[in-house]
Amino acid sequence: MRYGRQAHPAVATDRELTSTVLGLVWRRRQISRAEIARQTGRSRSTISEVVGQLLGTGLVAEVGSGESRGGRRPILIGFQDDAGVILGVDIGATHISVILTDLRGNTLAWRERSHPVRSDPKGADALITGLGETCLHEWNGDRERLMGIGVAVPSPVDPESPDVVLDRILPAWRGHGILERLRSVFDVPVFVDNDANLGAVAEHWWGEAVGIDDFVYLKV
Known part of the structure; x- marks a missing residue:
């Protein structure tokens, strides 16, 4: 579908x-x-x-x-x-969060579940897609308005190979990507970046760093 x-x-x-x-x-x-x-x-x-x-x-x-x-x-x-909606995925070490927003970043639906992300990448895949579908179902809008998916991962990301998670941080994820599965299920562009980088982007657009070009963001 x-x-x-x-x-x-x-x-x-x-x-x-x-x-x-x-x-x-x-x-x-x-x-x-x-x-x-x-x-x-x-x-x-x-x-x-x-x-x-x-x-x-x-x-x-x-x-x-x-x-x-x-x-x-x-x-x-x-x-x-409201011209479109976006799914955001936060992959933590022990949890997965999925949010659906409009193009202003207003929350339309949100789900979070605990999961042994470090040791179970296949289970993480299934949970991500399941939570994404749950959010879309809860929103109950036209799914053709889904424009893209952003994924935050707890690992450095190579821009040339964004689907490769650094295996020295998550050894069980060696050779396991997430881009293609999400693309095949939802049929929209998928973007992956490090969670700290995306946290800084969020602060720049919606948080304490709005209007500030140069700032330091620390993720503890």
Whole structure:
């Protein structure tokens, strides 16, 4: 059974600019095309093209009018938090947690179970997929809106081989990956990183380090 989709349609314009614009709309929640142009230093025509293509993905929408500065009231572009959902998986040494969120990070469902992760990777696989399906069932939304899965592991991760868990930390996981199983079950992109790295990312986007580019994150 297919649970999701691979991604929204690709945006033809410069990918870096598109990402910048999307991130700006996400952070500001509502913003005009003119303000996006001012913030990015790009022309209004270029920004209009990028926004037009993003509108086609459903990630943003025209949500009303802003305040006028002497001319026509600008149309505001708003990020659509409910345009998709994301599964997050936290693999600890003795537990597995799975959370389902919208694109703002709001919790839609959450499950956690104790498990001997160090010694039972196959059981961990089954538990992860089971908890993921439980969260989706509890949410009871359109599973086609599942856009991706993020996995935090208690091990350094090689960007070139993200499916390989460092076996000197988890010996039983030698040769055992998790990416392909999750991809085959849920049919969406899966991203794996070290739990401390992802903890720092979470603090930067939602926690104490919002708006701070350089900070130290310690996981005890």
